[in-house]
Amino acid sequence: MMLTFFDINTSIGVWKHPNYGGFETADELEAALDYLQVERAVVYHAQAHETHAPTGNQMLMEELSGHPRLLPSWVIFPHYTGEMPEPKTLIRDMLDQDVKIVRLLPGIAGHRFSLEPWCVGPLLETLADHRIPTLIDFMFFRRDDPDWRLLYDLSQRYPHLPLILTGWAGLASRTFFALCKECPNLYLDISRYHLFRGILAFCQRVGAEQLIYGSGMPRIAPGVALTTVTHSHVREEEKHLIAHGNLERILGEVLQ
């Protein structure tokens, strides 16, 4: 049976530095998904990343109107500066517009906020109350690693919040495998997970339940993450979990 794919990591919009032939619109993204035979995709907006999150989120909602296979993902950050509504208001507004997944860009290369509890705590607490899948994009360079202790602390503090690490290449498996075994609510978007036999090693030593297919398009070429899954040499049921099952499960657990 052909694998169904549900992509957790795509974007639309105009990036400062475009890749050759990179798409910008929802129509173009859908054409790429058709080409790859991918069923659905979670999408964020380049302007929510590079310009200003509320502006980009609004552009995203306008662009995705009439594209039911594309699920909006808002880029958000803490409310203290008045740029974002307070967490309860923000999340209520999101859910009312059927937005069930968010993306955080902490750190100096992103939106410059701390993931420490005294800063992002109220936001994560509200996200956890609704079990809203939360992508964390540290904007890694190729060989970077996240702050492991922080990820551990967040996972333990909010055990019902699905935290999805995105954009990480997977070199520090000696730490990551241990972390994932301790933190079942921590997931990895595999868009840049290129470790040799990496999917197989992860499934054998941790489990397929914590890996989620993401393409990273249009920053990463089509077919890259897809082939990572199709040729991972894991069991078919594990491929199904990674390709679509895990993402469907955590989205299905979102509480209104």
Added chain:
Amino acid sequence: MSHINNLEYEGTPIWKRVSQKALRQRAWEPCRWQEQLRNGEPLTDLLIIDGHAHLGEYAGFLIDHPDAEGMVEVMDWIGMRAAILSSNPAIKSNQRYGNQITLDAVRQHPGRLFGYVVANPYYAEEMEEELRRYLAEPGIIGIKLHPELHDDYPLNGPRYEPMWEIATELGVPVLFHTYFGGDSLEAIVNIARKYPMVPLLVGHQLQDKSMEAMAEMANALDNIYIDLTVPEIYGSLEFFVEAVDDIGRIIFGTDFPWGNCHFRVGAVIYARISEEQKRRILGENAARLFGISLD
């Protein structure tokens, strides 16, 4: 005008030659091999040669089963016919031990695994003997340099002189790593001019410097080849196919087992270029450059 100070580039500027808009509008036309990839099958009717591979464990991170058998097994998953490799110990630590591992692997899997002998500039005294001995072995068909792991020792430094002389004498391709520091674009051009009989594989398609400069270099200098080891950069395949006069200069590589090889094959198969271009880039170009016959 060129991106490179010492290169007189006469052609149409690359940015005018490769239209962002035209590439964006290019049709998404499935090719014959996508169905096999989609089903997790090996590509059995396509010659795939990996021109940039490694072998063996690495201190800094997990590489699961990276011995010769493990490598060939993974090649079979995707249908890769051959890989040209330098062992990780040879580039990272003890090149005597590492080059021997490479040779052992090549002997164990003739016709599947080929080797680069690594020249370590810090062992210049033994370099000539070592290179001649290994390059006399069947299946050792190139030289690998890794400036990043050799403290950015420059390609044009005097410790590499024996290597360049032997490469010229034997006409063997030299593959060198480029990113995270390394030599300037100007230095690479100077090397290409100084040793015109040596095919130079510019590692990782100059991803950290400039793909446009990479294309200019390949168009202006007859012995420059593009080591296409980062095809996962969106549009890079489409870019090089448009930007380079001769796509015979594009040599596919995956760098495995530093990562998987599958996803980089996937990047080529799903690129919006013709089947003929995919065929040439994935294997035929390397077969021609390295004189590999797999019939």
